Amino acid sequence: MSIRRAVLPLAAVYLALTACQKQTSSEPAPAAPAAPAPAAPAAPAAARGATGSGTIAGTVKLTGTPPEMQLTKRQADPYCAKTPVKEEEVVVGAGGGLKNVIVRVSKGVTGSYDPPAASATVDQSACMYRPRVQGIVLGQPVQIKNSDMTLHNIHGYKGASTLFNKAEIPGQPPMVQQFKDADQIVKLKCDVHPWMTGYVLVSSHPFFAVTGDDGSFKIAGLTPGSYTVEAWHERYGAKTAEITVAADKPAQAAFAFEAK
Amino acid sequence: MLLHPRVVHRFAVATAVATYLLILIGGLVHGTGSSLACPDWPTCYGSLMPKMEGGVLVEHSHRLAAATVVILTLALAGLLTASKDAGLRRLRPFGWMAVGLVFVQALLGGITVKLRLPTPISTAHTGTSLLFFLTLLYIAVRSRPAPAVVPATPPPSVARLALVAAVAIYFQMLLGGLVRHSGAALACTDVPLCRGSLWPDAHPTVLIQALHRLTGVAVALLVFASSALTLRRAWTRTGLRTLAISAPVLVIVQIALGIRAVTSFLDLATVESHLAGATALLATQVLIALRADPAAVPGPVTLGWFTSMVRLGKPRITGMVIITFLGGLWLAPGSIAHWRTIMTLIGTALLVAASNALNMYLERDADALMERTRDRPLPRAIVSPEAALAFGTGLSCVGIALVFLASNLLTGLLGMLAVAGYVAVYTPLKRTSGAAVFVGAIPGALPPLMGWTAVTGHLDAPGLALFGVLFLWQIPHFLAIAIYRGADYARAGFKVLPLTVSARVTRATMLVFSVVLVAVTIALEPLHVAGPRYALVAALLGAIFIGWAAAGFRRAAETRWARSLFFYSIVYLTLLFVALAIDRTVA
Numbered sequence: 001m002s003i004r005r006a007v008l009p010l011a012a013v014y015l016a017l018t019a020c021q022k023q024t025s026s027e028p029a030p031a032a033p034a035a036p037a038p039a040a041p042a043a044p045a046a047a048r049g050a051t052g053s054g055t056i057a058g059t060v061k062l063t064g065t066p067p068e069m070q071l072t073k074r075q076a077d078p079y080c081a082k083t084p085v086k087e088e089e090v091v092v093g094a095g096g097g098l099k100n101v102i103v104r105v106s107k108g109v110t111g112s113y114d115p116p117a118a119s120a121t122v123d124q125s126a127c128m129y130r131p132r133v134q135g136i137v138l139g140q141p142v143q144i145k146n147s148d149m150t151l152h153n154i155h156g157y158k159g160a161s162t163l164f165n166k167a168e169i170p171g172q173p174p175m176v177q178q179f180k181d182a183d184q185i186v187k188l189k190c191d192v193h194p195w196m197t198g199y200v201l202v203s204s205h206p207f208f209a210v211t212g213d214d215g216s217f218k219i220a221g222l223t224p225g226s227y228t229v230e231a232w233h234e235r236y237g238a239k240t241a242e243i244t245v246a247a248d249k250p251a252q253a254a255f256a257f258e259a260k
Numbered sequence: 261m262l263l264h265p266r267v268v269h270r271f272a273v274a275t276a277v278a279t280y281l282l283i284l285i286g287g288l289v290h291g292t293g294s295s296l297a298c299p300d301w302p303t304c305y306g307s308l309m310p311k312m313e314g315g316v317l318v319e320h321s322h323r324l325a326a327a328t329v330v331i332l333t334l335a336l337a338g339l340l341t342a343s344k345d346a347g348l349r350r351l352r353p354f355g356w357m358a359v360g361l362v363f364v365q366a367l368l369g370g371i372t373v374k375l376r377l378p379t380p381i382s383t384a385h386t387g388t389s390l391l392f393f394l395t396l397l398y399i400a401v402r403s404r405p406a407p408a409v410v411p412a413t414p415p416p417s418v419a420r421l422a423l424v425a426a427v428a429i430y431f432q433m434l435l436g437g438l439v440r441h442s443g444a445a446l447a448c449t450d451v452p453l454c455r456g457s458l459w460p461d462a463h464p465t466v467l468i469q470a471l472h473r474l475t476g477v478a479v480a481l482l483v484f485a486s487s488a489l490t491l492r493r494a495w496t497r498t499g500l501r502t503l504a505i506s507a508p509v510l511v512i513v514q515i516a517l518g519i520r521a522v523t524s525f526l527d528l529a530t531v532e533s534h535l536a537g538a539t540a541l542l543a544t545q546v547l548i549a550l551r552a553d554p555a556a557v558p559g560p561v562t563l564g565w566f567t568s569m570v571r572l573g574k575p576r577i578t579g580m581v582i583i584t585f586l587g588g589l590w591l592a593p594g595s596i597a598h599w600r601t602i603m604t605l606i607g608t609a610l611l612v613a614a615s616n617a618l619n620m621y622l623e624r625d626a627d628a629l630m631e632r633t634r635d636r637p638l639p640r641a642i643v644s645p646e647a648a649l650a651f652g653t654g655l656s657c658v659g660i661a662l663v664f665l666a667s668n669l670l671t672g673l674l675g676m677l678a679v680a681g682y683v684a685v686y687t688p689l690k691r692t693s694g695a696a697v698f699v700g701a702i703p704g705a706l707p708p709l710m711g712w713t714a715v716t717g718h719l720d721a722p723g724l725a726l727f728g729v730l731f732l733w734q735i736p737h738f739l740a741i742a743i744y745r746g747a748d749y750a751r752a753g754f755k756v757l758p759l760t761v762s763a764r765v766t767r768a769t770m771l772v773f774s775v776v777l778v779a780v781t782i783a784l785e786p787l788h789v790a791g792p793r794y795a796l797v798a799a800l801l802g803a804i805f806i807g808w809a810a811a812g813f814r815r816a817a818e819t820r821w822a823r824s825l826f827f828y829s830i831v832y833l834t835l836l837f838v839a840l841a842i843d844r845t846v847a
Contacts (some may be wrong), residue, residue, distance in 0.1 A: 076447050076465035151449060153525040159314025160292035165525050167449075189293060191526045194443030237299065260299075 012074065049111030049205055053225035054245035056105075056253050059215045061232050062098040064259035066090055072127075072195035079150040080127035080193060087195065088132055089235050090259075097215020098257060100133040101233045102201050103183065104208035105241065108227035113205045115139035119176070122198060123189065124152045124168070129188055129198030133234070135208040136200060138182040145174040152196070157187040185232065199234060218250075231255040265345045268336075269403040275332040280539060282329050283389050285322045287535040290440055292527045293576040295377055297554070301370040307367055316684045326366060333362045336399065347403070354399050361392040379441045386437030390430060393539070394546055401550040410554075414494035419553035423646055424653050425486040426545035431657035432479045433538050435472045444468040445526055451519045467665050471583050473626055475661075476518065482513045483541070490548055507544040510537055522750045553646075568637035572620055572648055573613030573655070581612045581707045587837050588711025591789055591844060596715055600666045604714045607662030608707055614655035615703065621648040622687050626752040632745060633752075652683075659812040667714045674713060678706040691753060694760035697738050705730035725780055729836075732777035736770040736809055737829040743822035753785040767812040770825075774809040778802030781836060794843035798836060805832050 032199035069087040074080040091099040100143050115137040123130040125147040136142060156163040156177070163186060166175060179186065182204035201208060204245040207227075209217035219229075227244045232238040236257040245251045270735040289295055297315025298304035304320045305311075305368075312320060337355035340348050370384040375381060439445055448454035454470040455462060491506035517534040524530055585608050589601065620627065620638055628639035637643040656679050664672035682703035689696040705727050712723040742749060742756035743766065749756045758766045779801060785795035808825050 073443070073465075076444070076463040078462075081463075153446070155525065157293060160288075160294045160297070160318045163529060165527070167525060187293070192446040192449065194445075235299075237305075 008234070014215070047111045048111045049109065050223045051221045052221035052247060054224050054247055055218060055220045055250040056103075056222065056227070056229060056243055056245060057216070057218040057250050058103075058253035059095075060098045060101040060103065060211050060217065060255040060257070061215055061234075062090070062092050062236075062259050063096065063098040064258050066092040066259050074127060074193065074195060077127065077150055077193060079148060083126040085126060085128055088128070089197070091213075093213040093215055095214065097211065097213070098233065099211055099213055099215060100199075101211040101215070101231050101255070101257075102133060102135060102199070102208060103211065103217045103218070103219065103229060103231045103253070103255070104135065104201065104203060105205070105222070105227045106183075106230040108225060109205045109207055109222075111205075113137060116206075119143050120200075121145060121174075122154075122200070124154075124196070127152075127190075127196060128191050129196060131210075132197070133199045133210050134201070135203055135210060136179075137206050138179065138202055138204050142177045142179070142200060143174040144168065144177055146170060146172060148185055151192060152190045153192055155189045155191055157189065158184055195235070223247075229253055231257075233257055238260075263343050263345075264338060265343070265348055265403065265405045268339045268345075268348055269400065269405065271332075271339060272336055272396065272400040272403045275329070275336050276393065276400045278325075278329050278332055279389075279396055280543075282322070282325045282537055283393060284532065284536055285325050286385075287316070287532050288318050288528075289322045290382075292318050293532050295382075296373065297491050298323075298373070301373040302366075308444065322365050323369075325795075326369070330362050330366065333358050333396075336396075340399070340403075342705045347406075351399050351402055354395055354402075355751040358392060358395045361388060361395060362706055364388055365392055366830060377441070380436070383434065383437045383443040386441075390433060390539070392543065394430075397543060397546050398550065403807050411497055412806060413554065414490070414497070414500070414552050416553060417517035418490050418493050418500075419549045420646065420649055421482075421486045422545045422548035422552065423650055425482045426542060426549060427650050427653040427659060428475075428482050429542045429545060431654065431661070432472070432475050433542065435468070435475060435661060436538065439468055439472050442468055444472075445531075446522060449522060449525075451522050464665050471661060471664055472765060473518075476515065480515065483507050483511045483545070486545060486548065490552070494552060497552075500548055503544045503548050503551075507541060507548075510541045510544065513537055514541060526800075529749055549646075551846050564642060568642045569647070570635050572617040572643065572651060575613075577616065578609055578612045581704075582609050583837070585707040585711040587840065588708035588723070589714055590711070591726065591840060592712040592723070594715050600714070603666030604671065604710075605746070606677065607659045607666060608710055610655045610659030610662065611619065611679050612707065614652050614659055615679050617648055617652035617655060617689050618679075621652055623690075624648075624681070626691075626754065629752040630748045632748055633761070654701060663710070667710075668717045670717060671710050671713045674706050674710050678703040678710075681706075690755065692755060694755050694757035696755070697735060697742070697757055700738070701731045701734040704734050722784070722789045724817045725784055725789065728780045729784075731778065732773050732780060733829065733833055735773040736777075736805075737826065739766055739770050740822045740826040740829065742766075744819040744826070764813075767809075770812065771806070771809045774802075774806050778806055784840075790840055790843045791846075793846075794839050797839040801832050801835055801839075805827070815835070 007170050067090055069090065071084050071086050074085070090236070093099060109160045110204075119141040120134060120136045121143045122134075123145045127148060127150070146152055149170045151167060151169050153165060153167045154175075154177075155165045158181070160162050163179075164177065168175060179200075179202045182202055184202050186200045186202060188198035188200065200212075207219050207222055209219050211217045224245050226242065228240055229243050230238050239255050239257070241253055241255065243251050243253050292315060294315030294317075297319040298310070300306065302323065304316060304323070310316050311318055311609065335356075336404045337352075337359045340352045340355040343349055365385065365388045367390055368381055372378065372381040372385055442465055448460065450456065452473065454460050454466065454473065458474065459470055460466055487504040487507050490500055494500040506664075514537045517530055517537060520527065520530045521534055582605065585605065589605075620636060623633075624636075624638040624645060627633035627636050633639065637659040638645065638648055660672065660676060660679075663675045682700065686696055686700040687701065689699055708730050709719075709723055709727040712726055713719065716723065739757055742758045746756070746758055750759055757769070778798070780793050781798040784790045784798070785792060805828065806829050812821055812825070814821075
């Protein structure tokens with residue numbers, strides 16, 4: 001018997017094991033939400049996107065006992081250590097509302113949208129990203145500001161790959177970051193202060209919102225129609241819902257994540 | 261044929277190579293921030309084949325590659341077990357040890373995901389991965405069919421120095437894992453100094469980074485020495501020569517990559533290469549150690565082997581030394597955090613045990629000749645010299661790291677001085693000079709001073725007086741042993757003082773040191789370490805000590821007197837410390 005004969009059955013068993021996969025993975029990877037397929041490329045995409053008076057409003061809740069957030073372990077940097085701050089991965093408000101969930105229309109919007117004229121800002125303050133989670137429209141510049149008297153580096157990731165990695169010394173004027181690809185959630189990390197984490201949704205359209213302290217959100221300006229709405233949380237992943245928007249009355253959407 | 265030794269050897273090599281790649285993928289998981297990309301374990305989003313994108317791609321590839329390595333390891337163990345070749349059958353326990361390690365490793369991987377990456381578990385995951393890799397390397401090298409012409413074997417020092425270097429690299433890599441997992445990778449962004457200092461006055465997280473840099477220099481020197489020795493002694497062995505030339509090159513590349521990792525803010529390719537280089541460097545030293553000494557086969561790892569390893573550390577003596585360490589800690593003014601106390605205590609205990617193990621390694625020939633020591637694990641060949649050497653080196657690495665990180669620079673340096681003084685100065689000096697006892701008393705008296713400096717952080721008169729008490733006490737104590745064990749020492753060729761000078765001089769030395777000892781113990785009162793009631797007890801106990809030592813000048817005094825003085829010295833020290841403790845509690 002040859003070595004190949006011995007290895008092949010093993011390989012076959014292994015392949016059989018790994019092939020027993022569930023094709024219907026309902027939850028996409030947290031850091032890489034499913035990109036909405038623009039209905040058809042080129043010509044229709046270039047068309048101007050429409051806006052209307054339809055809205056989607058609702059809340060995102062966390063069921064179960066929320067995990068306790070510990071103080072960030074920041075003693076290594078004397079500047080940061082002056083301000084004790086807890087982790088903000090899971091922030092639950094009154095009635096179980098989950099903060100910092102990105103709710104966005106992931107399917108059903110066509111056409112292109114101009115970015116807002118004003119730039120967005122990520123402030124590094126007391127060694128935390130402020131805001132921790134926000135969305136921008138593709139083309140909208142993001143100012144990354146260092147309000148701390150300590151060095152930060154801003155390490156942007158798309159999924160597992162590095163988009164940029166720059167340092168910002170105290171007192172340096174804000175650096176301006178542009179993003180090339182739409183419909184991605186960019187993760188911000190500071191390698192000097194490993195507890196610092198932030199997220200920026202880069203959207204191709206303005207139909208998104210980030211939940212507030214009470215877990216509520218509101219997306220406005222939609223034309224009537226059917227949409228797929230995705231709610232994404234940094235720890236609990238993504239959930240989607242099919243929502244029909246009418247012109248006259250706001251559509252309701254509710255999402256619930258389970259604490260685990 | 262499937263079980264042909266050459267095929268099994270190649271299969272072992274392939275498994276080791278696969279494991280090397282698996283370690284690199286593991287590094288990518290952390291480097292790309294994908295550790296928690298799959299929230300569940302062992303499946304990812306409940307699936308064996310989730311959508312492979314972003315962090316999931318990296319994390320799940322690591323799991324799939326690990327599953328492949330598990331299967332390869334099981335197959336390898338099976339091949340070794342089924343083999344009829346005597347050489348391969350001897351490797352069976354190592355095959356199953358690898359299987360055990362790979363399952364422990366998988367479990368640690370699972371736990372670290374479930375518990376959301378606690379630093380100790382993640383670092384243990386790094387440590388086990390390397391142990392597993394080393395086991396496979398061992399099988400790969402030792403399963404090699406014997407060549408037709410057996411090459412010349414270099415002297416054992418080549419293999420042993422490489423072994424010491426390998427152990428040091430292993431712990432340096434463990435420290436590197438700690439740097440990553442504790443978030444210390446950019447704890448200082450300046451190079452080579454850390455926050456403007458070799459040892460900044462900063463949080464322990466920063467110190468992990470500073471220590472990794474300093475130990476990196478020590479490891480580099482060790483690898484250079486290992487290569488120089490290998491090249492000098494085994495130039496004709498081309499395999500060893502290639503390894504010995506590659507190792508220093510790898511070291512220089514490693515230092516450059518380590519610096520670049522910091523200056524580039526953890527550029528992924530740089531950090532990943534730093535891991536790849538470290539693992540390769542570890543492999544060079546292990547390969548030199550194994551190939552330079554074809555005979556070295558670790559004995560069967562049984563329960564007896566484990567207890568023998570513990571005996572190498574002399575647990576009872578270590579325990580006694582730890583009590584003196586705690587005495588220093590207790591008496592010192594002020595207090596430190598509990599975790600610092602516990603970690604420094606464990607570190608000091610490991611350093612004492614390491615000194616004992618390395619001393620037994622160096623004296624294994626002499627120990628076989630002495631009645632008192634011939635039952636030790638090394639003379640009885642329960643433990644191989646290589647195992648004792650690796651054990652002692654490993655304990656010192658962990659002990660030094662713990663003391664430096666949990667305590668302070670001064671205490672860490674004193675710990676290093678204690679190990680070096682005991683192993684590198686006192687142990688060899690015992691064979692040449694009766695004065696060795698005065699040198700040996702220094703490392704023996706350092707632990708209580710370390711307890712003191714762990715609290716105060718600096719050397720002062722009371723701390724030094726405490727050191728003095730223990731130093732002075734050891735002279736009559738050990739000379740008493742040397743008198744009643746004289747014949748034994750003579751047989752082993754140790755030049756203890758009573759064998760080199762006259763009985764009168766020995767006894768006079770003991771008396772003089774007893775008098776000075778009693779003076780210093782009483783001086784603890786004016787130094788404000790203890791109160792007048794303690795001083796009274798010290799004076800009383802001391803008077804008896806001096807009287808007992810003086811009794812040695814009686815004509816009839818010989819071994820019985822020496823034995824009784826030895827026992828009284830232990831009672832004396834115990835009561836003295838009890839008096840100190842009570843005095844301190846009452847005050």
